[in-house]
Amino acid sequence: MYTISTILQILFWGIASGCIYVLLATGLNLIFGVMKLVNFAHGQMLMVGAYIGFATSTSLGFNAYLSVPVSMACVAFIGIGVEKFAFRKVLGENKLKEIFVSLGLIYIFENIVVLIKGNSPERIESPFANFKIAIGGDISISYDRIIIVVIVAIVLVALALLMARTKIGLAMRATSQKNDAAKLMGININRIYMFSFALGAALAGAAGVLYGIIFSFDPYVGALPTIKAFAIIILGGLGSIPGAVLGGLLYGVAEQSAVFFFGGIWQDAVAFAVLIIVLVIRPNGIFGEKGE
Amino acid sequence: MIQKKAKFPLTQKNGKLLTLLFGLALITAIPFVERSPFIISVITLIMIFTIYASSWNLLAFSGQGSLGHAAFLGIGAFTAALLSIKFGAPPLVGLVVGGLISSGVGFLVGATCVRLKAWFLAMVTFGFSVIAIAFFSQYDSITSAITGFPPPLLVSTGQFYFLALAVATISVASIYWIMKSKSGIALKAIHGNELEAKMSGINTTKYKLLAFVVSTFFAGIAGCLYVQNLGYVQVSIFSPELSFLPLMMSVIGGLGTIEGPIIGSIIVVFIRDMLPSVDPHLQSAVGSLFPAVSNVGPPLRLLGLGIFLLVVVIFLPNGIASLLRRGYNYFITDKEQVKN
Numbered sequence: 001m002y003t004i005s006t007i008l009q010i011l012f013w014g015i016a017s018g019c020i021y022v023l024l025a026t027g028l029n030l031i032f033g034v035m036k037l038v039n040f041a042h043g044q045m046l047m048v049g050a051y052i053g054f055a056t057s058t059s060l061g062f063n064a065y066l067s068v069p070v071s072m073a074c075v076a077f078i079g080i081g082v083e084k085f086a087f088r089k090v091l092g093e094n095k096l097k098e099i100f101v102s103l104g105l106i107y108i109f110e111n112i113v114v115l116i117k118g119n120s121p122e123r124i125e126s127p128f129a130n131f132k133i134a135i136g137g138d139i140s141i142s143y144d145r146i147i148i149v150v151i152v153a154i155v156l157v158a159l160a161l162l163m164a165r166t167k168i169g170l171a172m173r174a175t176s177q178k179n180d181a182a183k184l185m186g187i188n189i190n191r192i193y194m195f196s197f198a199l200g201a202a203l204a205g206a207a208g209v210l211y212g213i214i215f216s217f218d219p220y221v222g223a224l225p226t227i228k229a230f231a232i233i234i235l236g237g238l239g240s241i242p243g244a245v246l247g248g249l250l251y252g253v254a255e256q257s258a259v260f261f262f263g264g265i266w267q268d269a270v271a272f273a274v275l276i277i278v279l280v281i282r283p284n285g286i287f288g289e290k291g292e
Numbered sequence: 293m294i295q296k297k298a299k300f301p302l303t304q305k306n307g308k309l310l311t312l313l314f315g316l317a318l319i320t321a322i323p324f325v326e327r328s329p330f331i332i333s334v335i336t337l338i339m340i341f342t343i344y345a346s347s348w349n350l351l352a353f354s355g356q357g358s359l360g361h362a363a364f365l366g367i368g369a370f371t372a373a374l375l376s377i378k379f380g381a382p383p384l385v386g387l388v389v390g391g392l393i394s395s396g397v398g399f400l401v402g403a404t405c406v407r408l409k410a411w412f413l414a415m416v417t418f419g420f421s422v423i424a425i426a427f428f429s430q431y432d433s434i435t436s437a438i439t440g441f442p443p444p445l446l447v448s449t450g451q452f453y454f455l456a457l458a459v460a461t462i463s464v465a466s467i468y469w470i471m472k473s474k475s476g477i478a479l480k481a482i483h484g485n486e487l488e489a490k491m492s493g494i495n496t497t498k499y500k501l502l503a504f505v506v507s508t509f510f511a512g513i514a515g516c517l518y519v520q521n522l523g524y525v526q527v528s529i530f531s532p533e534l535s536f537l538p539l540m541m542s543v544i545g546g547l548g549t550i551e552g553p554i555i556g557s558i559i560v561v562f563i564r565d566m567l568p569s570v571d572p573h574l575q576s577a578v579g580s581l582f583p584a585v586s587n588v589g590p591p592l593r594l595l596g597l598g599i600f601l602l603v604v605v606i607f608l609p610n611g612i613a614s615l616l617r618r619g620y621n622y623f624i625t626d627k628e629q630v631k632n
Contacts, residue, residue: 020537038411040414064341086602086606090605090606091608095409095411096352096357096547097355097605097609099359099411099414099539100539100543100601100605101602101605103536103539103540103598103601104598104600104601104602104605105598105602106536107594107595107597107598107601108595108596108598108599108602110594111594111595111598112593113586115582115585115588115591115592115595116582118370118585119585123484177338184433223532224422227415227418227419227422230411230415231415231419234412263430264426265426265429265430266426266430268422268425268426269422269423269426269427270420272419272420272423273419273423275415275416275419276404276416276419276420279408279412279415279416280404280507
């Protein structure tokens with residue numbers, strides 16, 4: 001029953017869905033790393049991104065993959081608004097407050113989308129929906145999943161270059177290490193905060209379009225991906241982007257294996273079980289340092 | 293100085309107690325005057341959510357924010373209902389046992405989480421409620437959780453209002469008593485700064501667990517009552533929405549105060565469950581702007597709730613209760629000043 005091709009399929013499906021979580025988790029990690037902010041409404045950015053992708057690809061007739069940059073730009077703007085009018089007001093205060101603000105944002109985003117689009121499940125039509133590569137037996141991998149892996153890889157490389165090579169990347173790294181010192185060095189912290197949040201939101205927007213291509217989504221889809229992204233960050237270590245990539249891929253594979261071996265009901269639960277075990281053994285995550 | 297002095301004179305305490313008793317009597321009298329079963333069931337729901345939100349609030353009082361409290365609501369509800377269906381236990385015994393089982397599970401979760409900081413804890417509790425969904429769905433043959441079933445009635449429909457009122461009064465009073473007792477001071481210290489609390493000789497683990505156990509006990513009891521009012525027990529009781537509601541109520545009402553969850557549940561239940569009567573008007577007023585939805589009422593009301601929560605967190609960090617307190621103190625101190 002467990003032939004090589006089944007295992008290959010689990011692996012590949014895991015990697016493809018894991019890639020989406022990687023994007024989400026990287027964005028979250030960026031926001032957390034730079035701003036020390038816990039944004040539980042991050043999954044709603046994914047949801048909004050998926051709807052923007054849906055709107056551009058159905059109404060405007062864009063290729064589904066071309067709507068990725070459109071969605072990234074739109075969600076980045078939304079992110080700027082969210083940061084400026086909601087999170088900045090409670091930044092640096094009690095951590096619980098950030099959770100409360102996120103909760104308010106969750107309600108706001110979900111219901112705005114319901115009002116505009118209704119709450120029936122949607123799916124982004126991909127131009128490659130019927131193309132598959134057979135890998136033996138009746139098992140195959142769709143083009144879509146391969147393209148998604150490639151897109152995520154490109155986005156991540158671009159992000160890594162941005163962080164390592166550009167001036168703003170340097171400023172972000174400085175702020176994440178010590179914001180007071182960064183301020184003294186003449187960095188406009190508020191602008192860096194705004195930029196990081198917008199960048200994180202843009203990554204979520206990209207993740208949203210890709211999510212909408214492989215899964216169906218509705219306005220309430222955001223909650224679980226957020227929590228999964230947090231789980232990945234915890235697995236991979238706070239503030240570490242390579243950690244988030246590794247954690248995300250591992251998480252995707254674990255999730256698909258759980259579906260295969262225990263059944264669909266356990267898809268979300270097994271992953272949390274792993275997370276809880278990790279946290280119990282190491283309260284700050286696998287690679288996490290002390291603090292926060 | 294005068295303001296400080298006026299805060300707790302004895303007469304005022306008696307006055308507070310009298311107001312409270314008078315209020316309780318008034319609430320008890322409602323069913324004799326108001327015959328509409330809808331209004332009665334909404335008020336009952338407010339009382340049940342008061343228990344639930346107060347239990348969440350006690351946990352937050354100790355600095356531990358749970359995002360998965362619905363797990364305990366559900367465990368209490370399922371235990372009580374299954375106990376009386378499968379083993380023929382008297383429903384009221386089920387109510388207590390439901391609370392006890394829930395607090396037992398709460399103890400285990402609390403013991404697991406005791407070292408975790410705010411948002412790690414939020415994650416783990418949320419994850420726990422997701423695991424509870426999977427668990428109850430997996431053993432559907434025993435729990436019948438996926439299709440759901442009506443729970444056996446605790447008391448007759450007419451008496452349920454009074455049962456809910458009695459349980460709510462007892463729960464809120466016990467939570468108040470804990471908050472004001474020595475343990476309450478310890479919990480407050482832990483909330484303030486855990487390390488400092490530990491340094492001053494407080495056994496933080498013990499008190500954090502105490503908050504967890506008591507909180508999940510009342511959440512379990514609230515769960516039994518909640519499904520009675522709803523009319524069925526189903527796995528949907530573990531939904532994130534039900535986990536978020538007590539948080540919302542406590543924050544809107546006033547975090548860490550005893551009256552906060554009560555005020556919060558009145559406001560939130562009113563917006564969520566009482567206002568559907570205005571939906572047709574909303575639909576005819578702005579419905580044409582949103583052709584995608586057949587009824588604009590529910591999303592508009594929830595949107596309003598979200599904005600309301602945001603505004604309260606940002607501009608009124610201590611909730612509506614702080615407004616009321618300010619008003620109360622203002623009037624009382626004014627009188628005292630006139631006397632002086």
